[in-house]
Amino acid sequence: MQCRRQVRMCWPLLGTALLLLLPGPPLSCAQNVSEYQVKAAYLYNFSKFVEWPAQAFASPVAPIRLCVLKDQAFESELNQVVKGKMVGGRAVTVVPVQTAEQSLGCQILFIASSQDKQSRQIIDTLRNSSVLTVGESDGFVEKGGIINFVLQDDRVQLQVNHKAATQAGLHISSRLLSVAKLVIQ
Numbered sequence: 001m002q003c004r005r006q007v008r009m010c011w012p013l014l015g016t017a018l019l020l021l022l023p024g025p026p027l028s029c030a031q032n033v034s035e036y037q038v039k040a041a042y043l044y045n046f047s048k049f050v051e052w053p054a055q056a057f058a059s060p061v062a063p064i065r066l067c068v069l070k071d072q073a074f075e076s077e078l079n080q081v082v083k084g085k086m087v088g089g090r091a092v093t094v095v096p097v098q099t100a101e102q103s104l105g106c107q108i109l110f111i112a113s114s115q116d117k118q119s120r121q122i123i124d125t126l127r128n129s130s131v132l133t134v135g136e137s138d139g140f141v142e143k144g145g146i147i148n149f150v151l152q153d154d155r156v157q158l159q160v161n162h163k164a165a166t167q168a169g170l171h172i173s174s175r176l177l178s179v180a181k182l183v184i185q
Contacts, residue, residue, distance in 0.1 A: 069097055
């Protein structure tokens with residue numbers, strides 16, 4: 001099982017990003033949360049700030065599928081975050097996947113750094129689909145991934161490949177783009 005690093009989250013210092021993306025009252029600066037908890041909260045909240053084309057869903061009431069590629073620890077954390085939640089009238093579900101092909105029915109796919117060697121092939125497989133690819137590896141957005149988590153000063157930051165999102169038929173809210181440390185146009 002992968003060790004989870006502790007990330008010191010100081011909500012007032014993250015300002016707009018966390019007020020925008022994370023629900024609930026601000027936490028004190030002394031509170032520590034795991035990196036996976038922060039990433040899981042972001043992943044859930046991405047579903048609020050991204051619009052998919054209608055054909056990305058099996059039906060008008062189909063759930064938003066948050067898929068996790070071969071990472072049970074993150075899948076478990078994400079399940080805790082989304083339990084009983086809805087976005088835009090849709091239930092949110094977490095789906096484990098083993099291959100890129102299995103993720104074609106997903107709205108969001110999280111690719112952990114442990115799957116970095118496969119990331120280029122996965123991104124290529126999903127290129128013409130409306131799957132929001134989210135990674136945590138160096139160069140992920142440069143390879144064509146859409147959102148990348150980077151750790152900077154013990155804080156989870158975002159990089160966004162807006163060009164790849166547009167090519168996938170996804171509309172990312174300007175509110176989400178404004179909190180990214182890097183946006184590829």
